Amino acid sequence: xxxxxxxxxxxFWLLISFDPEVYSIVLLSLVVSGAAVxxxxxxxxxxxxxxxxxxFMGKRVLLSVLNTLTGLPPVVVGLLVYLxxxxxxxxxxxxxxxxxxxxxxxxxVMVFPIVASVTASSxxxxxxxxxxxxxxxxxxxxxxxxxxxxxxxTGVLTAMVLAFGAAISEVGAVMIxxxxxxxxxxxxxxxxxxxTELGRFGIALALGIILLxxxxxxxxxxxxxxxxGLRR
Amino acid sequence: MMPLIEASHLAKEYGxxxxxxxxxxxxxxxxxxxxxxxxxxxxxxxxxxxxxIEPPSSGKILFTGQNATSGSDDLQLRFRRxxxxxxxxxxxxxTSVHENVAYPLKVRKKPQSEIERRVKKSLDAVxxxxxxxxxxxxxxxxxxxxxxxxxALVYDPKLLLLDEPTVNLDPRNATIIExxxxxxxxxxxxxxxxxxxxxxxxxxxxxxGAILRDGRLVERGRISELFDSPSTFLSIFxxxxxxxxxxxxxxxxxxxxxxIGAFRKIEATAGKRGKVTVLIRxxxxxxxxxxxxxxxxxxxxxxxxxxxxxxxxVRMKVDVGRxxxxxxxxxxxxxxxxxxxxxxxxxxxxxxxxxx
Numbered sequence: 236x237x238x239x240x241x242x243x244x245x246x247f248w249l250l251i252s253f254d255p256e257v258y259s260i261v262l263l264s265l266v267v268s269g270a271a272v273x274x275x276x277x278x279x280x281x282x283x284x285x286x287x288x289x290x291f292m293g294k295r296v297l298l299s300v301l302n303t304l305t306g307l308p309p310v311v312v313g314l315l316v317y318l319x320x321x322x323x324x325x326x327x328x329x330x331x332x333x334x335x336x337x338x339x340x341x342x343x344v345m346v347f348p349i350v351a352s353v354t355a356s357s358x359x360x361x362x363x364x365x366x367x368x369x370x371x372x373x374x375x376x377x378x379x380x381x382x383x384x385x386x387x388x389t390g391v392l393t394a395m396v397l398a399f400g401a402a403i404s405e406v407g408a409v410m411i412x413x414x415x416x417x418x419x420x421x422x423x424x425x426x427x428x429x430x431t432e433l434g435r436f437g438i439a440l441a442l443g444i445i446l447l448x449x450x451x452x453x454x455x456x457x458x459x460x461x462x463x464g465l466r467r
Numbered sequence: 468m469m470p471l472i473e474a475s476h477l478a479k480e481y482g483x484x485x486x487x488x489x490x491x492x493x494x495x496x497x498x499x500x501x502x503x504x505x506x507x508x509x510x511x512x513x514x515x516x517x518x519x520i521e522p523p524s525s526g527k528i529l530f531t532g533q534n535a536t537s538g539s540d541d542l543q544l545r546f547r548r549x550x551x552x553x554x555x556x557x558x559x560x561x562t563s564v565h566e567n568v569a570y571p572l573k574v575r576k577k578p579q580s581e582i583e584r585r586v587k588k589s590l591d592a593v594x595x596x597x598x599x600x601x602x603x604x605x606x607x608x609x610x611x612x613x614x615x616x617x618x619a620l621v622y623d624p625k626l627l628l629l630d631e632p633t634v635n636l637d638p639r640n641a642t643i644i645e646x647x648x649x650x651x652x653x654x655x656x657x658x659x660x661x662x663x664x665x666x667x668x669x670x671x672x673x674x675x676g677a678i679l680r681d682g683r684l685v686e687r688g689r690i691s692e693l694f695d696s697p698s699t700f701l702s703i704f705x706x707x708x709x710x711x712x713x714x715x716x717x718x719x720x721x722x723x724x725x726x727i728g729a730f731r732k733i734e735a736t737a738g739k740r741g742k743v744t745v746l747i748r749x750x751x752x753x754x755x756x757x758x759x760x761x762x763x764x765x766x767x768x769x770x771x772x773x774x775x776x777x778x779x780x781v782r783m784k785v786d787v788g789r790x791x792x793x794x795x796x797x798x799x800x801x802x803x804x805x806x807x808x809x810x811x812x813x814x815x816x817x818x819x820x821x822x823x
Binding site for chain 2: 362364365367368370371372373374375376378385
């Protein structure tokens with residue numbers, strides 16, 4: 236049978252047959268990437284806002300570094316995190332290598348620069364006068380930051396969309412630090428890699444279709460949020 | 468009586484540019500103080516310093532007798548929250564009108580019931596009841612400026628700072644803003660400091676004033692005294708304008724014809740009769756080599772007698788019997804191939820003639 240049609244049929248069956256392994260893979264992908272994006276947002280958004288709103292020595296250099304890091308190849312991130320977490324590395328004693336936690340850490344390293352740099356650029360593009368306006372209306376330091384973030388909300392949501400897209404679709408980092416262990420650290424992308432290597436194109440394609448559908452649904456949700464943010 | 472706000476020897480520099488130098492002034496509760504000066508004279512900068520949203524390079528500001536420029540952040544915030552500001556162009560948050568006006572109360576952590584009551588009262592004051600749910604960024608310029616004023620009034624500030632609040636507005640919106648501010652000043656005794664170059668506005672609203680030129684206060688006093696000798700007053704201000712004294716006659720159409728001497732008459736929309744002083748801003752005068760087919764009521768022919776260039780602007784004196792100061796971009800100056808002795812036409816609208 237045509238591998239594409241075969242893939243579609245298999246994807247459909249895998250989903251409606253509630254294949255437990257497929258669901259564990261989907262769930263792990265969502266949990267790992269979701270956790271990386273949440274932690275990335277909790278740290279990257281304040282960091283980006285800080286860079287945008289303060290003036291300090293080396294601000295431009297920091298922004299350039301951050302922008303460069305947004306393009307980090309996942310394989311390189313995987314390698315670096317592997318070295319840090321491996322038994323001889325500085326965080327070796329934590330024994331995190333080949334666990335979902337290690338995968339979250341690797342994706343966080345990828346996602347943080349994306350969230351921070353997109354947040355920084357969208358907060359800096361808010362009218363400078365608005366900052367003076369908020370001050371004149373009585374905002375204190377943290378209220379000012381929150382106000383500026385709220386004005387930049389579409390940009391901040393864009394950061395989250397980009398971050399989630401990068402996390403859920405990357406394969407190099409989770410492969411290296413997670414190890415693609417069945418029922419434990421196998422995600423959609425690493426499973427696709429494995430099935431393709433084994434020549435089982437049908438199931439590989441089925442997983443690919445599930446991955447695409449997932450990113451599509453999540454992107455639509457976030458984009459709707461973005462538009463409602465724009466209109467509010 | 469202790470002044471509400473007192474500035475002494477304020478200076479502000481941006482890099483090597485001196486925006487303000489040695490500014491000292493005091494304003495009491497209930498005062499309506501005008502800072503009069505041409506664009507670029509430092510009015511906005513001065514208001515930002517007085518509003519405590521930008522620190523001076525040197526000098527200090529006392530608010531209710533306490534040092535507001537070197538005090539702790541908390542103290543500065545407390546003073547800042549006693550001051551309301553309206554900028555020249557409204558800068559509003561991307562949310563509803565209601566949320567915009569509620570914002571200053573929310574950052575002050577006021578209870579919800581108080582917020583609702585005050586927002587309603589403040590929107591009533593600027594005649595914007597019913598606009599609560601509209602997005603603030605979809606308002607007209609005049610409505611947006613009224614929301615700005617409502618934001619500044621909603622927390623009953625002791626001092627209101629207005630930076631040319633009506634300069635870009637139509638007369639109806641301008642009147643609403645002027646009346647609201649005037650009522651606040653007279654009924655609640657809120658002190659007002661207003662930057663402006665609108666002479667009518669100064670006379671209508673302010674009781675005291677000071678003239679700011681090139682970042683320095685060059686004259687101050689009661690407005691009635693400043694206007695006592697309009698020509699000296701305006702000649703100080705004359706860097707921005709063409710100041711002439713003349714006799715005004717008002718025709719049946721309401722237009723004034725003013726004889727400024729040397730057989731030159733100009734038309735103005737103001738209906739004032741008798742001896743008047745007129746001021747025409749150089750920016751409002753169009754220079755051309757041929758007579759213009761234009762709706763401008765005033766067209767005068769004259770000879771270029773002085774040319775000075777600064778940056779991309781060229782200033783010229785044109786003798787039409789009386790000398791007029793005009794300004795144009797260097798590009799149009801070059802295109803028109805003007806030089807000393809060139810004959811040119813000056814055109815300006817009757818509504819560009821300010822009559823004092």
